[in-house]
Amino acid sequence: MALTNETIKLKLIEKFGEQVLNFEEPYGLLTFEAPKENNLKVLQFLYDDAELGFTFLTDLTAVHYPTLKGRELAVVYHLHNLPANIRLRFKVYTDIETPDVYTATRLFESANWMERETFDFFGINFVGHPNLKRILNVEEMDYFPLRKEFPLEDQSRRDKDDEMFGRGGSIW
């Protein structure tokens, strides 16, 4: 039986029950979340299960949702089953005050670089990472530049009209 989003979802629910939730399929990509304490259990299950076989970590990054109080930061894993050529997206949310998430470096070597990058830009503290320090920005930087607490545009500028950049109406 070919692996489909539906079978993946059923297997996950069978294994984790209420601990996996918010299943969606935007543009056909299976997306779900789990509590951050369980991120390694879910990744390990997806990796080890003979039928699932998500053994390749395509991408690891984070998103900042300033409006979601208590779960402002989402760590996003993109996984790939190479033989079946199926991808999925797995999110764990964390409080921005305690952005501690267990590292996936024990499972995927490639997570090492990507977790450093995610720490660099979003300040996710990957617990257990062997070398969690800034990788792309200067080490003296004392903030996390891709968090949305920083304005996207310089608020003092009056010469730049969003209409001219294909982004809808004027900001003024």
Place this chain on the structure above:
Amino acid sequence: MAHVNDTASQFPGQVHETPGGGIVLSKLDDVINWARSNSLWPLTFATSCCGIEMMAVASAKYDFSRFGFEVARASPRQADVIIIAGTIVNKMAPVLKRLYDQMPDPKYVIAMGACAISGGPFFYNTYSVVKGADHIIPVDVYVAGCPPRPEALLHALISLQQKIKNGLTREQIKTGKE
């Protein structure tokens, strides 16, 4: 430039014909500047898209070897001129400074493109870009463009040669040599 010498590309000095040969009258500094300006070895240094344009200038179609720039060196210790071709980010800044410090005197700097001049498109709203390479090292010639046309870089290279021949680069002014 202050006073561009129209004859800058010619050999500096006069030749006085004498029976059986001739005498050349010139200043040694002028001869040294003339010699240096016609064999400038650029450092292989490019940090973004301007670097692609710089490679085009090195290629057969534009060919900066016509002006003595063909010996691109991969080591700053053998280079005379650094063409800052691209964006300089904060993390690159100490590396650029170190490369410049490692180059032997006399050394010259060309800032190629908007990013190297001022930060260019990254002037506003950036957390990582240096707003002009001249915050890090002194620049002799600026080339506008994003990226500049190959002809513009050739013009900058020739402008640098004229500056050297006229003794007007920062290096020459600093050391008090004409």
